[in-house]
Each structure stands twice: as C-alpha cells, then as structure tokens.
Amino acid sequence: MSEKQSMIRVQNLKKSFGAVEVLKDINLEVKKGEVVVLIGASGSGKSTLIRCINFLEIKNGGEILIEGKSIDPRKDDLSKVRQKVGMVFQHFNLFPHKTVLENVIEAPQIVRKMNKEEAKKEALQLLKKVGLEEKADVYPSALSGGQKQRVAIARSLAMKPEIMLFDEPTSALDPELVGEVLETMKQLAREGMTMIIVTHEMGFAKDVADWVAFMDKGKILELAAPDEIFNRPKEERTREFLTRVL
Amino acid sequence: MPSISHLIEEFIRTFPFFLKPLLLTFELTFASVIVGTVIGLFVALLKVSRYPIGPIIANVYITIIRGTPLIVQIFVLYFGFYKVVDLGQFWSAALALAVHSGAYIAEIFRGSIQSIDKGQMEAGLSLGMSSSQTMRRIILPQALKRSIPPLGNQFILSLKESSLAAFIAMDELFSMARRLSAETFDEMTFFLIVAVYYLVIVMLFTYLVNKMEKRLAKGDS
Numbered sequence: 001m002s003e004k005q006s007m008i009r010v011q012n013l014k015k016s017f018g019a020v021e022v023l024k025d026i027n028l029e030v031k032k033g034e035v036v037v038l039i040g041a042s043g044s045g046k047s048t049l050i051r052c053i054n055f056l057e058i059k060n061g062g063e064i065l066i067e068g069k070s071i072d073p074r075k076d077d078l079s080k081v082r083q084k085v086g087m088v089f090q091h092f093n094l095f096p097h098k099t100v101l102e103n104v105i106e107a108p109q110i111v112r113k114m115n116k117e118e119a120k121k122e123a124l125q126l127l128k129k130v131g132l133e134e135k136a137d138v139y140p141s142a143l144s145g146g147q148k149q150r151v152a153i154a155r156s157l158a159m160k161p162e163i164m165l166f167d168e169p170t171s172a173l174d175p176e177l178v179g180e181v182l183e184t185m186k187q188l189a190r191e192g193m194t195m196i197i198v199t200h201e202m203g204f205a206k207d208v209a210d211w212v213a214f215m216d217k218g219k220i221l222e223l224a225a226p227d228e229i230f231n232r233p234k235e236e237r238t239r240e241f242l243t244r245v246l
Numbered sequence: 247m248p249s250i251s252h253l254i255e256e257f258i259r260t261f262p263f264f265l266k267p268l269l270l271t272f273e274l275t276f277a278s279v280i281v282g283t284v285i286g287l288f289v290a291l292l293k294v295s296r297y298p299i300g301p302i303i304a305n306v307y308i309t310i311i312r313g314t315p316l317i318v319q320i321f322v323l324y325f326g327f328y329k330v331v332d333l334g335q336f337w338s339a340a341l342a343l344a345v346h347s348g349a350y351i352a353e354i355f356r357g358s359i360q361s362i363d364k365g366q367m368e369a370g371l372s373l374g375m376s377s378s379q380t381m382r383r384i385i386l387p388q389a390l391k392r393s394i395p396p397l398g399n400q401f402i403l404s405l406k407e408s409s410l411a412a413f414i415a416m417d418e419l420f421s422m423a424r425r426l427s428a429e430t431f432d433e434m435t436f437f438l439i440v441a442v443y444y445l446v447i448v449m450l451f452t453y454l455v456n457k458m459e460k461r462l463a464k465g466d467s
Contacts, residue, residue, distance in 0.1 A: 056368050083374035093369035097387050107373035110383065152369075159373055 004031040006068055007163050007194045008053060014061035015048055022048045024218040026062070030163070033192045037205040037226075040215035041241060046198040049215070050165045053196065054087050067162070083111065086161035090168040092148040094140040094155070100127065101136040104155045111159070119158075126154040130184050146177030150184050157188075164188065166197040202246055206230055214238045248435045256435050257442070260426060264443065267422040274336070274418060275405045278343035282404070283397070285344060286351025293356045296377075304352065311349035317410050319346050324414045339411045347404050354400065358392040359385060394462060398455030402448050409444070419443055 006029055013026040023045045030036050038046040051057040053064060055073050063070050071081055095103050104123035108114045114122075127133040130150040140148055149169055156164065166185065170178040182204050189195060189208050199205060205212050205226055212229040214222040214237075222235045230246075233239045248256075293304035311319065323342035327333055333341065362385050370380025412421035423440035427433040 054372055056371065078371075079374045079376055082372055085372075087368075087372035089365055089369065089372075091363075091365055093363070093365035095366065095369070095384055097391070106383065107370075107375055110379055111374040156373070 004033065006030075006065070007032050007034075008196070009065040009068075010049075010053065010062070011065070012062035013049070013052060013059055013064065015045075015052055015057060016060050022218055023052070023059075026218075026220055028213065028220060028223070030194060030196060032194055034210045035189045035193075035195045035197065035208050036211045036213060037209040038196065038198045038213050038215055039200070039202070039205060039229075039241070039245075044215040045218045046215050047167050050087075050167055050196055050198055054082060054085050054165055056087075079111065083159050084162045086156035086159060086164045088149070088152050088156055088164065088166045088169050090171050092140075092145070092152045092172070094148055094152055096140050099137050099139055100132065100143070100151050103140070103151060104158050107155070108158050123154070123158055126157050127151070129157075129187075130154045131180075144177055145173045146180045149173065149181045153181075153184055153188075163194045163196070166195065166199070168198050168200070170199065170201060200245065202230070202242075214241065216241070248432070248438070253435060253438060256432070257439050260436070260439070263426065264419065264422055264440075267417055267419045268443065270416065271405070271408055271418040274340055274343065274408045274411055274416065275401065277337075277340040278347060278408065279397075279401050279404050281341065281344035282347035282351050282400075285348030286355055289348060289352035290355030290359060291381075293352065294359055308349045308352060311346055316346055316407055317413065320410055320414060335414070335416060339414055339416050342414075343404060343408060343411070346407070347400060350400055350403070351397065354393050354396045355389065358389040358396075361392060362388050391462060395455060395459045398451070398458065402451055402455075405447060405451070406444060 008028070008030040010026050010028040013023055014021070015023040026045075026049060028036070028049075038049065040046050048057055052059050053066075055064075055071070055078050058073050065071070066081055066084060071078075095106065098106065101120065101123055104126060105114075105116065105119040108119040108122065109116060124133055124136060127136055130153055132147060132150055132154070135143060135147065135151070140151065143151065153164075153169075169185070170181050173181065178201065182201060185195070185197070185204075186208055197205075197209075209226045211223060212226045213220045214229060214233075214235070216237050222229060222233060222238050224234075229238065230242065233242060289304045289307060292300040293308075295301065320339070320342045323345055324338045327338045327341060366384050366388070367377065367380055370384045371377065375383070408418060409420035411418055412424060415421075419440055423436045427436040430436070
C-alpha cells in the first residue's frame with residue numbers, strides 16, 4: 001500500500017458558501033489505482049469535495065495536492081491540472097450542438113492540439129469501449145440518459161486523465177439505465193483507474209470501492225474498507241444513515 | 247380623410263419616387279443591425295466578464311442608451327461623428343442607429359448566454375479548456391442560436407427607427423413622405439402611404455422570423 005504513489009491528497013480542506021460552512025477540515029488521500037466512494041446524506045458536502053478537487057469550486061482553506069504537488073488555483077495552470085483529473089457530472093453536460101464524436105474530440109483537438117484524424121481514431125476506440133461506436137454521428141438529444149453518461153465518460157477519458165471524479169453519475173438516470181453506467185465504471189476500475197465516486201449506489205460501493213468514506217455535515221466521519229463500513233460501522237451516524245438507505 | 251381610390255392613385259403615381267428611399271431604408275437598417283450586432287456581442291461579453299470593469303463599462307453604455315430618446319442620440323452621434331471624422335452622411339446615420347440598437351442587442355445576447363446551463367462551462371473547464379475557449383466553442387454557438395428570434399424582432403424595431411434618419415437629411419422612406427406631403431399639401435395621403443410601406447415590410451419580415459423560429463425549434467429537444 002504505502003509504496004503506491006499518492007494521486008490526491010486533501011489536507012484540512014475548508015469551503016464555505018457565504019456563511020454556510022460546507023466542508024470542515026477534510027483530510028483524504030487517494031493512491032494510484034484506488035477507488036474511493038463517498039457516501040452520505042444530501043448536503044453533507046460530498047459533491048462540493050470532488051468539485052474542489054477539480055477546482056470547479058475554490059477552497060477557502062487547506063491544501064489540495066495532485067500527484068504530490070500542492071495546487072494554488074490563483075497561480076497554477078488549472079487547465080493542466082484538469083487534464084489529469086477528469087470529471088463526470090450528474091447531468092452529463094454533453095455539448096448539445098455537437099455530435100457524439102464531436103463531443104469526444106473537442107478537448108483533444110483544442111487542448112491537446114491533436115489533429116482531427118488522430119483524435120477521431122482515439123475517440124472511436126473510446127466509444128467502442130463504452131459500447132457506443134455506432135452512435136458516433138448522432139446528436140446527444142437522440143440518446144438515452146445511460147448512453148449520454150457513457151459518452152460523457154468517453155469524452156472525459158479522451159483527455160487521458162490519471163484520475164476520474166464521478167459526481168453522482170447515475171442519480172439522474174431511470175432505474176433500468178443505471179446498470180450500464182455502473183458497468184462502464186467497473187470496467188475502468190478493473191483497468192486500474194484512480195477514481196473518486198460520489199454515489200447512492202451502495203451495492204456498487206461494496207463491489208468496487210477500496211475505501212468508503214462516510215460524510216456527515218461537512219466532515220469525513222468514517223473512512224474504511226467497504227466490508228467494515230457496511231458490516232461493522234463504528235459511528236452511530238453511519239449506522240443511522242445505512243439503515244435508512246439499505 | 248382621403249378616399250381609398252385617391253390613396254391608390256397616389257400610391258401608384260408616386261411609387262417610382264419611393265424606390266430609392268425604400269432601398270436606402272433597407273441599407274440603413276441592415277448596416278445598423280450588422281454593426282449593432284457586433285457592438286452588442288462585444289458589450290454582452292463585457293457584461294458577463296469575470297473582471298469587474300467589464301460589467302461596469304457595459305452597464306454605463308446600456309444605461310445611457312436606454313435612458314435617452316433615440317432622436318437625441320441620433321443628433322448627438324450624427325453631429326458628433328460629423329465633427330470628429332467625416333464618415334459621410336450614410337455611415338454617420340447608420341452608426342448612430344447601430345450604437346442605439348447595440349445596447350438592446352447586448353441585452354439579447356447577455357440573456358441567451360446566461361440561459362445556457364452552467365454545466366456547459368463546467369464541462370468545458372473540466373476537460374482542460376480555458377473559460378474563453380469554452381465560451382467561444384461551447385457557450386456562444388448555443389447562445390447565438392437562441393438569440394436569432396429576438397434579433398429578428400430587433401431588426402423590425404431598427405427598420406422602423408430608421409425613419410428618424412429623415413431628421414438628419416437622409417432621403418429614406420419617411421423623408422420622401424414628408425417631401426411629397428410638403429409639395430402637395432396632401433399630408434394624410436402620403437403619411438398613410440408610407441405607413442403601408444413600413445407595415446408591408448414588417449409583416450413580411452415577421453413572417454420570415456416566425457418561419458425561421460419554427461425551423462430552429464425543430465432542431466432542439
């Protein structure tokens with residue numbers, strides 16, 4: 001364990017929206033190839049935490065280290081950081097005026113300056129991986145929610161990130177479409193992708209997570225292996241939460 | 247009231263006189279809308295800019311333009327341009343109208359930029375694109391499409407407002423109506439005739455805008 005490279009380290013992270021303190025002194029480390037699942041009630045700060053790691057929200061205090069390097073959002077090139085840290089959103093956020101293929105090749109062309117042919121070739125491989133290569137030329141409006149989310153995953157992977165963040169990737173989906181997205185994520189986990197996932201899918205957390213963090217009122221109350229969190233939770237709050245959702 | 251037959255007779259008799267002014271009205275409207283759109287886009291981007299100076303400049307411009315009568319703006323800008331650089335009569339008038347409609351077009355663009363889901367910007371940023379790259383390649387193409395119907399309405403307004411250029415000696419539609427009425431002392435006839443010209447153009451254009459709106463709506467979901 002200890003010899004593995006630290007991909008993300010969060011130290012004493014604080015974040016407030018106005019007078020509301022959303023994150024209070026968060027500490028978290030994710031090593032290469034680990035999958036960490038964040039669980040907790042809505043409003044507990046899970047989404048804010050991963051949005052801070054991608055600097056979509058700017059912290060008020062503490063430090064965020066990506067691959068061992070502390071990032072200062074005012075000085076460092078956030079584009080470089082975000083190329084390493086991919087993000088998948090609850091509402092997919094595909095670009096509706098671009099086809100599936102164009103969605104995937106946009107950032108490689110603009111940010112990585114790849115030529116179009118090369119970008120297309122890589123994009124088609126990624127679409128094949130998420131099972132959607134035959135949808136390359138359709139617009140997102142013609143896809144189901146599950147398909148949209150798989151395209152969003154492919155789009156994010158096209159930047160060859162080292163880390164993937166998932167912000168409730170299946171919460172906006174019809175129940176029968178959740179499985180296909182989780183399957184894609186499982187496949188990524190098997191390939192050794194470092195991932196932080198905010199989810200309410202407890203079964204998925206049990207299966208895939210190396211660590212599960214239970215968040216409550218802006219703090220990580222308990223961080224342990226899934227077996228321990230789900231079968232022998234130490235904190236009363238964790239037990240209460242689990243009896244409500246399981 | 248002049249009789250209908252008199253109106254029709256006079257309409258046919260003076261039709262040749264109105265051709266050139268009609269063309270000038272169109273030219274004035276197109277030039278002012280195109281330049282106004284460029285101004286409007288620039289001001290809208292200032293208004294949504296992260297740097298505080300952007301919204302301040304944009305708001306000062308929009309407040310002044312919306313807070314003063316168009317005819318006053320036309321006189322100030324016309325004589326103002328005229329004193330500083332001689333752009334010629336046409337461009338002085340067109341620019342005056344453009345600066346005016348630019349304020350309204352800026353609000354159209356601002357509204358449509360802000361109507362784009364903020365997840366679009368976040369998606370662009372999360373892929374490593376800069377905020378200006380995301381604005382240019384992701385937000386603006388969607389926002390501009392949403393702007394087309396209100397821009398059509400602005401075009402109709404600009405067309406009618408171009409009649410005020412008559413007061414800076416532009417020989418457009420309204421100017422011709424004034425001249426004919428002064429020559430014949432038959433004011434009602436020629437002001438009614440010019441009203442028909444405007445009405446027909448506006449109705450034609452409204453039809454086109456509605457048609458385009460329907461076509462654009464089809465592509466959305």
